Amino acid sequence: MSSYVLLANLRAGRCSNTAEVRLLRFWEARNVRKDGELMSLDMLLLDEQSTLIHGSINSSRVDTFRRRLSEGSVYSLSGFDVARANPKFRLSDSPVSIRFNDGTFFEPKTDSDKDIPTELFRFRSHEQLLALANTNRELPDIVGEVSSVRSTITDGLRGPQRVMVTLRLEGDVNVCVSMFDDRAVTFHTKFDEHVSEPRVILFTSINPKVVGGKLYLNVTSGTHFYFYCETAAGKEHYEK
CATH class of the missing domain: 2.40.50.140 (Nucleic acid-binding proteins)
Known part of the structure; x- marks a missing residue:
């Protein structure tokens, strides 16, 4: 059985441990230079320590995961790749981001005992x-x-x-x-x-x-x- 991991403790590479996260928002990323071709399904994930992280599902895997996505729901997440965050267009302060792969487990967790905030915003003056x-x-x-x-x-x-x-x-x-x-x-x-x-x-x-x-x-x-x-x-x- 995989051990529990906090988002703040993620390091680059394949992660087999399990995180519990709330799916705050998700959206389609499209290439406007290629007639709106779908590139990925992007999302923001949050854990009980209010660590916010950017997640991404490549277009080839979108159909596998899309039906499971519900904004505001809590999920059990394991078997994903951790990569260095893109220094441009940053959506969180985390130095890493999450990428889903063919073996990623991402399922709703209705019995979670984690106190995960229901919202988090990065306001600027x-x-x-x-x-x-x-x-x-x-x-x-x-x-x-x-x-x-x-x-x-x-x-x-x-x-x-x-x-x-x-x-x-x-x-x-x-x-x-x-x-x-x-x-x-x-x-x-x-x-x-x-x-x-x-x-x-x-x-x-x-x-x-x-x-x-x-x-x-x-x-x-x-x-x-x-x-x-x-x-x-x-x-x-x-x-x-």
Whole structure:
């Protein structure tokens, strides 16, 4: 029987030990230069010590694991590969990442006695976002109060779809979150279906860019957006 391992103790190589993790989020990573060809299914995993780690399933194995994935569920994970984390577009502070292989065991664990947090975000201040802009070093999370929403979908304009959300961050600083094409449509649909216009929105995995001296926060394939009532962090910001 394999022994238990914490995510913070992982080292590069094949790991036969067992970890218990919560699947926070997952998404498809596609190659926009090859007509959106699927490259991998990426995810963020969290354990009871609040260690966050990036996991990845190669496109050839996606069909094997996709049906098992449920955001928020706890899993037993073993038989995976541990590799050095990519220094670009980092999604966690861990020096390593997890890669699924043909022998990886990843099954829901309904009787877990581990106290694993249900959410974890890597928020950055306006100053930190400016420092990260155009570096592609990491993809942080943000939460703020909605000042305005502009949408080419609402305006009925032809061509590429775009949604721009102006958020007021702590310190009373406004930033612009930009979404394009399918990400714009997904956000617009959720926003439009909401009973009342959300006052607070949380965005994950955004890519800060400075263009013409102005800070833009571009969504990525890994970006999830949550309205204030959907996360404890968003609700806390709303109630301030």
